[in-house]
Amino acid sequence: MQTLAYAAFDANSPLKEHTIERRELGVKDIQLEIMYSGVCHSDIHQVKNEWGATTYPIVPGHEIVGKVVAIGSEVTNYKLGDIAGVGCFVDSCRHCNPCKEGEENFCEGAVTWTYNSIPAGASMPTYGGYSKSMVVDELYALHIDPKMDLSRVAPLLCAGITTYSPLRHWNVGKGTKLAVLGLGGLGHMAVKFGVSFGADVTVLSSSENKRADAMALGAHHFVNYKNEAEANACINSFDLILDTVSAEHDLNFFMNMLKRDSKMVLVGLPSVPTEFSHRSVIGRRRSLSGSSIGGTKETQEMLDYCAEHQIYSDVEMITLPEINTAYERMLNNDVKYRFVIDLMK
Secondary structure, X not given: OEEEEEEEOOOOOOOEEEEEEOOOOOOOEEEEEEEEEEEOHHHHHHHOOOOOOOOOOXXXXXXXXXXXXXXXXXXXXXXXXOEEXXXXXXXXXXXXXXXXXXXXXXXXXXXXXXXOXXXXXXXXXXXXXXXXXXXXXXXXXXXXXXXXXXXXXXXXXXXXXXXXXXXXXXXXXXXOEEEEEOOOHHHHHHHHHHHHOOOEEEEEEOOHHHHHHHHHOOOOEEEEOOOHHHHHOOOOXXXXXXXXXXXXXXXXXXXXXXXEEEEEEEOOOOOOOOOOOOHHHHOOOOXXXXXXXXXXXXXXXXXXXHHHHOOXXXXXXXXXXXXXXXXXXXXXXXXXXEEEEEOOO
C-alpha cells in the first residue's frame, strides 16, 4: 500500500515529499488514516544522524493520532471509526518479563521503533507519522477518547508519557517538592502533571522570559538558575528534579539542589556525554536515575487520565510542507511547546 509522506534522504538536506510503501493489513493489524502527528526533538536528532544509526530515507514521527479505517480479520480491540494512537514503538519481543508486564519500552529482546527500525525478517525500515496512513498491530496501538481535543493529544504519546511515567513511578504527589528542569515540550507536560498530582512545582530555567509562561502553566515557583541568589536559595530544597533538558548542562550544579535521600531523574537526552562527579550523590545519599517513555499499559493509563482531567499539550499546528521551517524554529527554541502536523490538510 502506497501513501504520501515527508522524508529526509540525508543528514543535511531538507525533508521533502515522498511516496512510501506500507505493509499489507495482517489479521491482527489496524490501518490508521493519520490525522495528527507531533514533532519531537528526537526527530531532528535522527534526521541529522546525530545518534549515528539513521537509515535513509527516514520518515519521522512517533506521536500519532488517527482514525481506524480498516481492521484485520482477528482484531478484537478496535472497530472502524475508532480513534487510536501510536507512540514510540510498534512491536517488541513479547516474551521477556517487561513485555509480559506491559513495559515493552524496556524489552530485553528487540523493540521495533515506530520509525528508523528494521523489524526481524524485514528488508525495509519502519516509517513514522509524517505520512497519511499507517498499519500497526492492535496490541501496540492506544485507545483515544474521541471527545478529547485530538489536535492536542498527539504529543502526549511521547512528551506526555515520558514525563507522566517517572512522576508516577517515584510517587510524586501531595507533599512532594518537585523541580522541573527546562520548560519545553517535555517540561511543560511535567509541570501540568506535577500540578495535577498535587505536588509543589518549581520550574528551573535559564530563560527569564519563561517566568510568566511557567506560572501560567500552573507552576508554583520559578527559578532563573543563572541568577546566583535564586539558585543558591534552592540548595537542599527538592525531593525530585525531573531533568528534561536535551542540551549539554552541568548535572552536578543541579544535584546540589536536592535534599538528602532525594533524586534527579533524567528524561532529556543530550547528544554529547555528560560529565558527572560522584561527590554529587555520595555526600547526601542522593540518587541519579533515568526513565524512558512508557509501555502500552502505562501509556493507556496516561491517556485515560488526561481525558478525565482535560490535560493536553500546548501546540502550534502546521502542515507537512511546513516541517522544515518548524525544524528551524525548534532549533532556535521558537515553539510553545510542540508542533503538531495536521495531516487532514
